[in-house]
Amino acid sequence: MTLTQFAAKNVLRNKFRAVMTVLGVAVAILTFMLLRTVTSAWTTASDFAAKDRVVTRHKITFLMMLPKRYIGQVRDIPGIKVATYANWFGGKDPKHEHEFFACFAVEQSYFDVFDEATFPAADKERWMQDRRGAIVGDVLAAKMGWKVGDKVTLESGIYRGEWEFNIDGIYTTTRRSMDRSQFIFHWDYTNDNAPAQVKDQIGWVISRVNDPSHVAEAGATIDKVFDDRDTQTLSMDEHAFQASFLGMMSTVLKAIDAISLAIMVIMMLILGNTIAMGVRERVSEYGTLRALGFLPKHIVTFILVESLVIGVLGGVLGIALSYPIVERGLGRWIEENMGSFLPYFRISPVNAGIAIALAAALGAAAASIPAYRASRQNVIDALRRVG
Amino acid sequence: MSNQASAPLIKLRGLKKTYTRGDESLTVLSGFDLDIAEGAFEALMGPSGSGKTTLLNIIAGLDRPTAGTLEVAGERIDSLGESALAKWRARNIGFIFQSYNLIPVLTALENVELPLLLTSLGPAERKKRAETALRVVGLEQRMGHYPKQLSGGQEQRVAIARALVNDPKLFVADEPTGDLDRQSADEILALLEKLNKEFNKTIVMVTHDPAAAERASVTRRLNKGALE
Numbered sequence: 001m002t003l004t005q006f007a008a009k010n011v012l013r014n015k016f017r018a019v020m021t022v023l024g025v026a027v028a029i030l031t032f033m034l035l036r037t038v039t040s041a042w043t044t045a046s047d048f049a050a051k052d053r054v055v056t057r058h059k060i061t062f063l064m065m066l067p068k069r070y071i072g073q074v075r076d077i078p079g080i081k082v083a084t085y086a087n088w089f090g091g092k093d094p095k096h097e098h099e100f101f102a103c104f105a106v107e108q109s110y111f112d113v114f115d116e117a118t119f120p121a122a123d124k125e126r127w128m129q130d131r132r133g134a135i136v137g138d139v140l141a142a143k144m145g146w147k148v149g150d151k152v153t154l155e156s157g158i159y160r161g162e163w164e165f166n167i168d169g170i171y172t173t174t175r176r177s178m179d180r181s182q183f184i185f186h187w188d189y190t191n192d193n194a195p196a197q198v199k200d201q202i203g204w205v206i207s208r209v210n211d212p213s214h215v216a217e218a219g220a221t222i223d224k225v226f227d228d229r230d231t232q233t234l235s236m237d238e239h240a241f242q243a244s245f246l247g248m249m250s251t252v253l254k255a256i257d258a259i260s261l262a263i264m265v266i267m268m269l270i271l272g273n274t275i276a277m278g279v280r281e282r283v284s285e286y287g288t289l290r291a292l293g294f295l296p297k298h299i300v301t302f303i304l305v306e307s308l309v310i311g312v313l314g315g316v317l318g319i320a321l322s323y324p325i326v327e328r329g330l331g332r333w334i335e336e337n338m339g340s341f342l343p344y345f346r347i348s349p350v351n352a353g354i355a356i357a358l359a360a361a362l363g364a365a366a367a368s369i370p371a372y373r374a375s376r377q378n379v380i381d382a383l384r385r386v387g
Numbered sequence: 388m389s390n391q392a393s394a395p396l397i398k399l400r401g402l403k404k405t406y407t408r409g410d411e412s413l414t415v416l417s418g419f420d421l422d423i424a425e426g427a428f429e430a431l432m433g434p435s436g437s438g439k440t441t442l443l444n445i446i447a448g449l450d451r452p453t454a455g456t457l458e459v460a461g462e463r464i465d466s467l468g469e470s471a472l473a474k475w476r477a478r479n480i481g482f483i484f485q486s487y488n489l490i491p492v493l494t495a496l497e498n499v500e501l502p503l504l505l506t507s508l509g510p511a512e513r514k515k516r517a518e519t520a521l522r523v524v525g526l527e528q529r530m531g532h533y534p535k536q537l538s539g540g541q542e543q544r545v546a547i548a549r550a551l552v553n554d555p556k557l558f559v560a561d562e563p564t565g566d567l568d569r570q571s572a573d574e575i576l577a578l579l580e581k582l583n584k585e586f587n588k589t590i591v592m593v594t595h596d597p598a599a600a601e602r603a604s605v606t607r608r609l610n611k612g613a614l615e
Contacts, residue, residue, distance in 0.1 A: 001497045001513075003504050009492045288488040291449060292502050292549075293477025295470060379449050383484070 003298070007305035013278070018310065021274045025314020025363075026321060028267035029355050033322040034330075035260040036351040039253050041334070041342035046242035048176040052081075052212040053113065054219045055241040056205040059232040062244075065201035066231060071107075073225055074205050079218050083207040084109040087187060087198075091154035091163070093144065099337075101140050102179060103154065105187040111135075113206050116175040123148065123169030131189050133168040137180035139343075141170045143336045154183070158198065159190050177238070179343045180335075206238075264358055267314075272366035275307045279370040286374050287382025296375035303371035304364055311363020315356045323347055395422035396556060396589050397446055401455035404441055404612075415441045417612040418455065425460075425556070428583040428590045430603035437609040439593045440561055446591055447559040448476045460556060477505050481550030481588075483579075485562035487542040489534040489549075495521060496530040499548045506553070520548035524578060540571030547578055551586075558582065560592040564599050576602045 012018055040047075056074065058064035065087075074083045084107045091103035104110075108128055111117055119135060127133040136146060146152060150167045165185055173180055191199060209218040219235030226233045236244070246253070279286075286299050326347050334345040404416040415438045423429055423446075431439040444450035445457060448464050457465045459479065467475060482488075489498045499517040508516070521530055524544040534542055543563060550558055560579065564572035580602055582588040592603060600606045608615040 001493075001500055001504070002510070006493070006497075006501070006504065013492050284488065285490055288482075288484070288490070289501075290473065291447075291476065291482050293473050293505050295473050380444055383449075383488070 003301070004305065007302040008309055010278070010282075010302065010306045011309045017274060017277075021271060021310055022314045022317060024270050025267055025311060025359060026317035028263050028270075029315050029318025029359055030322050030325070031263050032260045032358070033319060033347060033351060033355055034326070035256050035263070036354070037322075037326060037331075037345060037347060038342065039256050040348055040351060041345045042249065042253060043242075043246060044176050044342075044344045046239055046246055049238035049242050050116075050175075050177050050208075051237070051239075052208050052215060053238040054207045054209060054215055054222065054235050055238055056207065056219070056222050056233045056235040057203075057241075059223075059234040062204060064231075065198060065203055066205065066233065068200045068202050070226065070231075070233070071202065071205055074207055074222055077218070077221055077225065079210050079214065079221070081208045081210050082109060082112050083205055084113045085187070085202040085205045086110065087190070087201070087203040089154075089159065089183075089185075089190065090157045091183060092156075094153065094155050094162075096144065099144065101181045101183055103156075103183040104185075105190045106184055107187050110184065110206075113208055114178055116173045116178050117171040118174055119169040119171040127168035130166055130168055131186060132164055132166050134165040134183060134185040135169040135171055136167060136184070137182045138170050138172045139180040139335055140183060141167070143181070146170075156190075159194055161193075163190070176344045181343065205233075264362055267359075268362040268366045271307060271311060271314075271363055272369070274310070275303060275367045276370040278306070279303060279374050283374070283377060283382050284385040286377060287379050287385065290377075290379040291383065299375040300371040303374060304367050307363045307367030307371075308360055309363075311359045311366070312356065315359025318359075319347075319352050319355055322352075394425060396425035396427075396460055397421070397423040397591075398458040399446075399455065402442075402445065402452050402457070403454040404438070404445065404450070405453045415612050416445075416452070419614050421607075421614065423589065423591060425589055426583070426587045427605060428580070428603045429592070429605040429607060430600040431591065431593045431607055431609060432595070432597075432600055433609035438612040439609050442609065443559050443561055443591060443593050446557075447480050447482065448472050474505075477502060478553065479555050479557060481547075481553065481555040481558040483543070483546055483550050483558060483560035483563045485565040487534070487539070487546045487566075489542055489545055491534050494531050494533055495526060495537065495545045495548075498534070498545055499552050502549060502553050516552055517548075520552040521545070523551060524548045538571070539567050540574055543567065543571070543575050544578065547575070547582070551582065556589060558588050558590045560590060562593055562595065564594070564596055569598075572596070572599065 058066055071083060071085050074080060087105040089103040089105050093099060111124065127135055134152065141147065146167050148167055148170060152165045152167060154163050154165065156163065209215050215237045219237065222235045223233050289299065326345065331345040334342050399421040401418055401420065402416055403418040405412050405414045431442060433439050441450060445452055452465055456463060464475065490501065493501065496517050499520050500513050503513040503516060518530065521527055524547050526541060526544055526548065529537060529541060537545065564575055567575060576599055579590055583590050592599065594600055
């Protein structure tokens with residue numbers, strides 16, 4: 001037997017209480033993992049943004065549009081490898097009114113800029129020739145039951161009326177930088193029938209630069225070109241662009257973070273209460289140990305180890321539970337149904353690491369006061385608790 | 388081995404212990420001298436509140452005198468710091484409590500091994516010594532048993548083995564037979580006699596039981612904090 005083994009033996013002294021406490025910690029860690037995965041999923045597109053892409057939008061707000069002629073001038077800027085543009089269509093399937101998905105009218109070069117979207121070359125060729133052609137993400141296609149060759153009718157709040165599309169291809173992605181729930185079609189198709197206020201207007205320009213280390217300078221150069229125009233631009237790298245969207249959701253994300261923190265504090269209090277009960281029941285034993293020559297630091301160590309073991313066991317169990325729940329059920333459902341907001345809802349090893357570290361740290365914190373009190377207990381008073 | 392009285396192992400001079408609670412102070416030990424020889428088996432008797440357990444606690448280094456000095460084996464104990472005193476107890480004192488005070492989650496062998504965790508001995512040597520101590524008290528067949536699987540007398544024998552395992556000079560026993568039936572009590576007292584006579588261990592025992600006191604070579608009586 002070693003001192004550590006002796007400390008660990010105390011964990012299972014009251015098996016029912018230990019198991020219930022471990023389960024309580026596990027549920028807290030599971031909830032923490034789910035909430036952290038929500039915030040991580042929300043920022044996935046930003047975290048995995050391409051380093052060589054610049055997004056250019058109206059300087060005032062991305063809700064205002066740019067003249068289409070700007071795209072030609074952007075393409076002429078030295079250092080710009082390729083540029084394309086897109087409009088927000090705001091489409092929805094009238095048969096599935098509550099299903100939200102991102103719907104973009106784009107130029108044909110769109111997939112040269114977003115080359116992480118992959119689909120068969122034959123499908124791309126067909127789409128290029130098909131004025132009503134659409135390329136949709138595989139997650140969206142699976143959710144809506146669409147396949148190549150289907151005809152789909154969408155409605156738009158911006159471009160009035162019903163719009164018919166042919167599904168020409170279904171893309172997947174090689175990186176997490178692109179949502180797999182997008183509906184992408186030709187800008188020309190909508191522009192020809194667009195209302196006057198949006199005709200020949202583009203929502204934003206996306207460029208790829210030759211040298212990713214100069215992406216900021218490229219953005220500044222673009223903005224300088226349009227600096228003296230009536231419509232000025234604001235360019236930023238893709239990460240910053242995604243982050244500006246997240247900024248609107250920052251309050252929600254902060255609230256989720258606060259809730260996850262509160263859950264961990266509740267976990268610490270539950271664990272602290274369990275440890276305190278155990279310590280109260282064992283005062284005479286600590287007195288015996290002190291009489292035998294054990295020091296206050298030994299008492300503190302025994303109690304801390306016990307709390308740490310319970311905290312870490314609960315943490316490991318919580319993470320073990322979160323993997324099947326997220327990877328085999330919840331994650332797929334969220335990606336299919338909320339893919340536009342949470343495109344990649346999976347457990348990240350970083351979050352698992354944070355959860356374990358927090359479980360251990362809060363376990364130690366929970367034991368600190370009972371451990372301190374037990375170590376300061378007068379030996380004779382402690383021994384008097386016997387019998 | 389013999390228990391012939393020799394130079395005092397324990398030397399108490401002007402020993403006084405007073406407890407203060409608020410404005411009230413209570414003198415438990417009124418100031419007296421006491422020598423206990425090495426190899427002695429002494430019983431401390433007296434009515435409840437006479438100060439015998441307080442005297443035992445001071446001798447064992449669990450409590451400190453308010454005034455006076457305590458020497459054990461030539462070493463001043465009353466002036467040691469908390470940490471040094473704990474280490475001194477671990478080396479020099481074998482404790483035997485009325486309620487045995489075994490750790491319920493440890494087996495008999497692990498309970499006996501417990502004091503050795505504070506030494507530099509390796510696991511194999513610790514186990515060997517714990518097994519030897521349990522053999523001395525006749526419990527070699529119960530090494531893997533937990534306290535709740537043992538009778539009261541067996542638990543007290545495990546406690547004696549735990550006190551013995553560090554080979555201390557001095558054993559302090561506070562009502563070691565208080566929770567036992569007559570037969571078990573006699574077995575424990577016989578074991579203490581064996582430790583005293585065969586292993587030359589000095590034993591100071593607090594007891595209310597005249598039959599237990601008869602086993603001691605010297606019986607001292609305390610009354611109202613003074614030695615009679």
